[in-house]
Amino acid sequence: MTSILSPATPASRRTPPRAPRGLASHGSASLGIVDIAAMLLLALLVIAVLAPALLAPGDPLGTATAQALEGPSLTHWLGTDYLGRDVYTRIVHGARTSLSASAVAVAVGLAGGLALGIVSGYLGGWVDAVVSRLIDVLLSVPGLLLSMVIIVALGFGAINAAIAVGISSIASFARVTRAEVLTVRTSSYVEAAQHQGSSRPRTLIHHILPNAVGPVASLIPLQFGGSIVWISSLSFLGFGAVPPHPEWGLLVAEGRQYLLSAPWLLLAPGAVIVITVLAASHLQGVLGRLRRTTA
Amino acid sequence: MRSRYLVTRILQAVLVVAITYLLTYWVLFALPGDPVANRLDNPQNPVPPGQAKAILEYYNLDQPALLQFLITVGRLLQGDLGYSLGTGRAVSDMLLQGLGSTLLLALAALVVAAVIATGVGLLAVFAPWGPVRSLARLVPTLSLATPSFLIGLLLLQIFSYQLGWVSSLDTESLTSLLLPALTLGIAASPSITQVLIQGLTEANGRPFVRVLRSRGLSHRAIAARHVVRNGSIPALTLLALTIADLLAGSVIVESVFHRAGLGYVTEQAVRSQDGPIVLAVVLLVSSLYSLVNLATDLLYPVIDPRISITESRLGAGAPASRSAQPALTEGA
C-alpha cells in the first residue's frame, strides 16, 4: 500500500500535464490541408466529367500501335496501353462514365430509399411492416449479387450497371431514412408541435423532414464512393461499360493481362479509383464536422 | 412465450427468403427479356433442336406466367432447381460442384477479416500512442476505397510475380487458398473494423470504465475484461452476417485468381444470362443470410443478459444493436 510512493518508480516523476495528442485532436470546423487537397481533387474530377478536353486534349480512343506499352514518360505521363493509347487521357475521359454512373446509382438509391424510408417511418403500422420486410429482403441478398441479378434482367452496359447498383443501395438508404424519420416522429418536439395544433402535413414538412433528411444526406459522399468501387467491379467483370470506351474498372481489367510487363496499366487507374473514393469519404467527414458546428 | 417468439422469428425468416425468391423470379423470368426465350432465340449460339424442345417443355413456356411459377416452385420443393440454359446440366449439380471450394474460401476469408478487424480495432482504441490510434483508424477507410479486384491483382503481382512465393497457376492446393482468402478477407474487413472501433470507443467512454479505474484496475484489465466484451457484440453480429457477402464477393475473387467455384459459376451464368442458375444462387445466399441472422438474434440473450425475449419484441424485428451496420457493406 505504501510502496507506490517509493522513489524507484520512474513513472511517478512524470509531470502531471500530459502532452497534447496531436493528430486526432483537431475537432474544430476549420479546414486542414487534407480537406483542401480532397476538395481540390474533387473539383478536378468535376472538370474531368464536364470538360475532359481541358485536362487531357488528346483522343482517348486514338491508337498508335508503334508506341504500345510504353512506360510513363513526359509525353505519356502514365504510359500507353497495348494499342498505344495514352493511359492518362483515357483515365481523364473515363471519369465521365465512372462518375456519372456513380451519380446515377446514388440518385436511384437515394430516391428509392427516401421514398420507402419516409413512407414507412412516418405512416408506421402495416405500411411500416411491409416496407421493413422489403428492406429485409433487399438486405438478405448481398449488393453485388443483387446488382448482377438486375443486370441479367436489364442487360449489360454502364447505365444498366449504374441502375443495378442504385437499386441495390436502396435498402441502406431506406433503413437510415426510416430510422431517422421514426426518431424525429416520436420526438418530444414533434409531439409538442402537434399539441400546438400543427396538422400532420405541416408537421411532416416543417419539422420531420428538415430534421430527418440531414443525416441521410450526409451518407451521400460515402455511398458515392462505394458506388464507384462497385460499378468498377461490375465493369471489371465485363458486365458494365463496353470497350473500347474508357471506364476506370474496365481500364484495370484491360491492364491485368500486362501485370508483369506494364504494371502502370493497372496501377494508374487503380490508384485513381482509390484516391477518388478516399476523397469522397473524406468529404463526408468534413460535412459531418460542419453539420455538428452549425446545428 | 419463448417458443412463440421462436416460431414467429422462424416464420419471418422463411417469409423473407420466400419473398426474395419470388421477386428474383419475377425480375429474371417475368420481365420482358425472358432469359429462356432469349436463350432459345439467340441466333449466334443456336441450341440444338432436340435440346430446345426439352427446355421448352421443361419450362412450360406455352403456359401462363403464374402457372409457370407455380410449377417451378413445386419442383423447388422437391429439390429440383431446374437446368442450366447454357449447358443443360442440372443446376444443383453445378452449384454443388463449386460450393465446396467457395465455402472453404469464404470461411478462410472470414477468419482473415476477423483477424484484421480485431487487430486494427484494438490498436485504434487501445494503442497507448496517439499517432498509432489515428493510423489504425485510417485502415478501414483505405481498404474500403480499394476494390477487391485491385487488392487481388496487387497481391498477385507482389507475392506471385515479384516474390514468387505462391504460384499463380496452382488453384488446387491449400496454399493456393492463401491469396484469394486474403483478398476477400481484406475486402470484407472495413465495415466490421469500423463497427468494432465504434463499439469499443463507445464502451470505453461509458461511466463504468471510470468506476473500474477507481477500483484500481489497470487500463489493460478493464479493456480485456469489460470493454472488449461490451463493445464487440455489434461487430460479432456483422461478422456473422458477412458470410453472405463473402459468397457474393467470391465472384470477383475467383475471377481474379481463376478458381472454379460458386463465384465462377455465377459469373458465367450472368455472362450467358442463365436465369435458373442465378435464381438458385440468390436462393442459396439469401437462405444462408437469413439463417445466420436468425441464429444471431436467438443468441443475443445468451451474450447480453439485458435482452430477454418477451412478447413486446415480436413485432420489433431485430434487436437495437443491429442498427450499427454501416451503409457500405455491400461494395464487392
Add this chain to the structure above:
Amino acid sequence: MTTDDLTLTLPTTPGADTAGADTAGATAAGATVAGATPGVPTTTTAPPAIAVDALSIGYSSGGRIVPTVIEASFEVPTGSTTALVGESGSGKTTIASAISGLLADNARWLTGGVHLLGQDVSRLGERGWQAVRGSILGYVPQDPLGSLDPLQTVGGHVAESVRQARNVPEREARRIARELLETVHIADAERKLAAYPHELSGGQLQRVLIAGALAGNPSVLIADEPTSALDVTVQKRVLDLLEELREGLSLSVLLITHDLSLAAERSDRVVVLQHGRVVEQGASTDVVARPAAPYTLQLFRDVPAMTPQKYAATQAALQTRRETAGTGTAVQVTALSKSFDGAHRVLEDVDVTVRRGEIHALVGESGSGKTTLARIIAGLTAFGAGTVEVSGTPRPRTPAVVNPDPSALQLVYQNPLAALDPRRRVVDLVAEPLRIGGTARAEARSRAQALLRQVGISEEAAARYISRLSGGQRQRVAIARALILSPSTLVLDEPTSALDVTVQARIIDLLFALRAEDPALTMVFISHDLSLVRQISDSMTVLQRGRVVDQGPAAEVFASPTSAYTRQLIEAIPRAPVVRE
C-alpha cells in the same frame, strides 16, 4: 436565522479508537514520503485525509486551455464529511477527478498539489494511482446504472474490486463480496450476488457501488453526487448509509453535491465553489449561520428548502384576489384510471380538482404516475375510465393526434432541448403557435419577440438556435412558447428539475411574475421536489403507485399529512436551517 434545525448528526469529534487508527496509517505514509524526499521533516501531527493546495486545472480545447479550477485550496479533515458544493460548471467534479487521478485526457494539471493522508499524489503515474485507488481511496459515482458493467453480475463487480485491492483468491473474494453487500444492507445478499445491474433498482445499485468502493478497506471515500439520480426517499436512505459507514469504518468522506441544503444537513464542513474558485469554506454550522461570500448567501436564498416562505406574501395576495373575484374550476379529473398493456395499472381511481388561478402540485416519485396524469390532462395520452375536463370541456378518451384547441391548455416539458425543434430559430419557435393559427409571419414574429423580451430573452438570443442557449434560457423560451396563445392553464412537467438552484429560482420568480400579471392563469406543476412544492404551491396531490394518497391545500398537507408515504416524503426534505431574506 435559526440553527436549531441542525440537530441531526452533527460531527462527533473522532473517538479515541478511530483517531488512533488514522494516525497510525498516516504516519506510515508520512514515513514513506520522508524516504522519498530526504530533507523534508517527518510530520508528527496527523495530516488531513485530503489536502488540496492552490490547485488549478484546465481543459484544452482547440489549442487553448480553458481553466476550470482556479487556485482551489481546502482540506478534508480525517474522520469528517466535507461537502464540496457548486452549481454546474463550478469545477467540483474536476476537483473530485483530480483527487482520484481520474482526470479526462484533455485535462491539464496547471498548478498546485493534492495530498492524500499526507502523501503527494499530484505527480503519480498511472501505476502509482492504481495502488492508491481502491485501497486508500474509494469512489462512489453519480449514475448508478451506467456505472456498472451491464454484462457483469453485481457480485462479480464487488468480487473483482475485492480481488484487485486485497489480492485474495476468487472464493475468498466472493465471500468478502457477500459480506460487503450485507454491510451496505442489501437484503438477500446471497441471491443478489448473481443479479445483473438491470435487475436491481437505483438505490440497490448505489449500495452495490458503495460496497465496491469499500472493497479495499479505503480510509477516504469520494462520493460524486451519489444520490442525484435517485428518488428522494431512496436518496435519504443512501445518505444515511454513507453516514453510518463513515462512523462505523472511520472513513473520511468528500461529498460532491449541487444541493446546498443536503450539504448543510449531511456534512461537518462545506466548501463552496463558484466558477472554479473556492468562495467560502468552514464548518457547516458557521457557514449557514454567517455566510461570508455574497454568492453563498444568494445560494442559500435560492434553495427552496431554506426559504419555504419566499412567496408566502404573494400567494396570500393572489388568494385574496381569487376569493373576491370568485373562482371556477380549471381542471377536473374524476375517477380516472389508466393501464398499460391491460395488466399494469398506472393510475387508479384518481380525482383531482384544480381551481382557476392556483398552482396545483402533482407530487410523487418515479413510477407514481404523475407524468402520465399530466399527459392525460394535457390531452396527449389516452385513458381507460373516468372523465377529464379542462375549462369545462371534456377530453376524449383517445386524444386526437393534432390538438384541436391549443389555447385552452399548454404544456411545458421537462427538457426544453428535446421539446423544441433544433432547426428553427428561437423567435420562430415562439411564433409557431400563432403561425399555425393563421397569424401573418411579421406580426407573429413581433409578438413573439415582445413576449420573449418579457420572459428575459434578448433579441440577440432570440435569433439563435435553441442548442446555443443556456439551460435557464431554454426553459424561458419554452414558457414563452406556451404562453403566446394566452392559455388559461399551464401544465409544467418538472420544468426546473434539470436546472441549477439559482437558475431554478429565477424561473420560479418568472412564473410568479406571470401570475401577478394574469391572476387567472392556472398551473399544474409536476414535481418530485417537496421543498419546492412547499414553497410555491397552493394545493397539491400526492401520488403513490397510481393512487392519490394525500390531497388538499398545500399548507394542510404539509402540516398534517394523512398517509405514511407523504410523511416519508416530507421527512426526506433536507432539514436545513431556514434562511430569511
